[in-house]
Amino acid sequence: MRPTTVDDRPAITELIQSRVAWMREYGIDPTGTDDGAVRDLAGESEDGRPFSWVFCEDGAVLGCTAFLRTTPEWGWTNQQRDESTLLITGTYTHPAYRGDKLGRLMAWWTLD
Numbered sequence: 001m002r003p004t005t006v007d008d009r010p011a012i013t014e015l016i017q018s019r020v021a022w023m024r025e026y027g028i029d030p031t032g033t034d035d036g037a038v039r040d041l042a043g044e045s046e047d048g049r050p051f052s053w054v055f056c057e058d059g060a061v062l063g064c065t066a067f068l069r070t071t072p073e074w075g076w077t078n079q080q081r082d083e084s085t086l087l088i089t090g091t092y093t094h095p096a097y098r099g100d101k102l103g104r105l106m107a108w109w110t111l112d
Helices: 006-025 033-043 078-083 095-100 102-111
Strands: 051-057 060-067 087-093
Touching: 006 060, 006 087, 006 095, 006 102, 051 078, 051 087, 051 102, 078 087, 087 102
Parallel strands: none
Antiparallel strands: 051 060, 060 087
């Protein structure tokens, strides 16, 4: 796992497009997967927007995940929102590796 950079944008774009194609093939609605997701996951974050990391193996991007360092107002008390947090806002893995449970591995990495 490493922080994303703008140079990761082509690999992240390909990863998300592959995942969306796989979702459509299996009848899953990929709503919410658009250019905004690519921008957020390609390291083009701004204050209050997600920052992201990629999971790489042998130089290939196999997964990416985006985080917020703040807790949204909905669903959380003021006391909970005041606590330090790392909220996963989106994770994509390449469908060619779907049996390898990369999403789980990235979530565990976050908890570590």
